[in-house]
Each structure stands twice: as C-alpha cells, then as structure tokens.
Amino acid sequence: MADGLQLLRYQQKQAYIPHNDYFEVGSTVNSEWNFNPKTGGSNRFATVFMYLSNVTRGGQTVFVRANMPEGVGHAPPPSEAELAIFPQDSWEQKMTKQCFSKLASYPQKAHAVLFYSQKGNGNIYISELDPMAEHGGCPVLEGTK
Template identity: 35%
Template sequence: MVSKVRTSSGMFLWKAQDEIIAEIEARIATWTFLPIDNGENIQVLRYERGQQYEAHFDYFSDKYNLQYGGHRMATVLIYLSNVEKGGETVFPDSELSLSQPKDNTWSQCAKTGYAVKPKKGDALLFFSLHPNATTDTRSLHRSCPVIEGEKWSATRWIHVDNVLKEVF
C-alpha cells in the first residue's frame, strides 16, 4: 500500500510462526509485563535513504480498531540495524526533549524532540496510554529520514485487550 505518511517498505510476521518469532514474542511479554496474546503480529520495516514515517500516534480513535483489542497501549520498537546517519525515532512533545544534548551526529529532524538513535540489538519501549487508560498525546513520535545507510526495525504493538488472531 502506497503512503505519503510512511515511505518505508515492510511486512508482517505471523504470531508464533516459528520458534524464533515465538521466543521474541515471549521475551517482549516478559520484558513489558504485558500478556503475549495482547500483541499484534510483528511488523518488519526497511527504510532506505530519504524514507521516513511522519509524526503519528499508535493509539486509535476509530470505532473499528477499538473493537479489536482496544487501544494500542504500548509499542516495542526493535532496531535490527545501525544507521550511519538519520533514522532516529523522535518524540517532539516529550518533556525530556530540552534536557537531551545533541551534537552534529544527530539529524536536524532528531533535534526537534527527544530522540533515540537506531542501534542494532536495542529495543525501545514506550506507552501510548496513561496508567488510567487515557491517551497520552506526548507519545506522538516519528521516524526521521534516513540520511546515510539503511534502517531495519521490527515493531510489536501491544493492546489493552487480547487481539483477535483472525484479524491480525
């Protein structure tokens, strides 16, 4: 599907499609303390030079998505590659953005908020809901354009409720 908002290419891995995926899903559940059945299929993304994902929220506001597992409450973003320059994940509305020093190794995009550089093997966990289950607008985030190299990542979204297997 062509999108102006996300310019990467990607695909989904079926839940527990093999032992490796099942182990990754189990490790995510252990790390997050969230039920394994509340997670969507893992999405693998490839960002080439100039590709990005505009600012967005991972929670839903439409009735259709809310009936299948409720809001996405947490996101686990696994970096599968290093990126020579760019490709950072940035949170423009984070309260931490002013306290994060940035030098010339950061892209201009990353300087617009609290940012995380993609590093192979690292994983980023963030929540889209407050503990009282209301949406957290500070969870707005984007993937900065890749300037040099390629960015590979895997995303697992975790819902409030059990996700129906036939939907995802």
C-alpha cells in the same frame, strides 16, 4: 485485541510521518469496539522497536511533542548538504530538522525502545491515551535502517 509484528526497512531518504499507535476514541475501525480506556475500553498500550542495524546518520525515532531533557546533547544538526537531498521546504526537510531538536532515540543494532501509548491514573483498570507518545521515523540521511 492483538497486533501483528511489523518489520520495516528504510533506505536513504525514507521516513515514517509522526503518528500515534493508538486508535482515536470514536474511530470507526470497528463500530462496536470501545477504544476509550477511560470508560473501560481497550486500545494499544505499548510499542517496542528493536533496531536491526546501525544507521550512519538519521533514522532516529523522534517523539515530536517531547523536548530533549536539559543537559542531554543531540547529534550535530543536519547540514545544508544533508537537507538538500530533499525538495526545498518539504515535509522531509522539516521533519529532519525536528529530529535533531526533539527527544529522539538513535538506532543501534540489537537495542530496543519501549514506550507506552497510555498513561495510568492510579487505577489499574482505567487509563487514558497519551498524546505525548506521538512519534515518527526520521528520514535516513546515510545508511540503512
């Protein structure tokens, strides 16, 4: 199983809601395919993001289940003016706040991020899907991603 290359461009206010890059066990994408790596099946193993531009503000890749390690700072939280570009109490406002409080990778031109959607358990043939890999593309507040 192989996936193609996906190229995305985000303008101001655009985002990608949090999700996992693997297929849930029992998915009906292909009824004959075993997506469960615990039982010898296969699933998406890793994701690589390569950033093609610098973003002035926002546009992070956020890992919504992971907290920022202690001692590692964040960019300043979004201002009221930045939040005001979205409808009040919208998912975009909520996600923007989350993007500045959770583990996040800030886009820098020619930098890449690699993360795994599965975690090993000591057996090279059997692994398990990792819900900690849930990630999203934060709303761009200023610039283009």
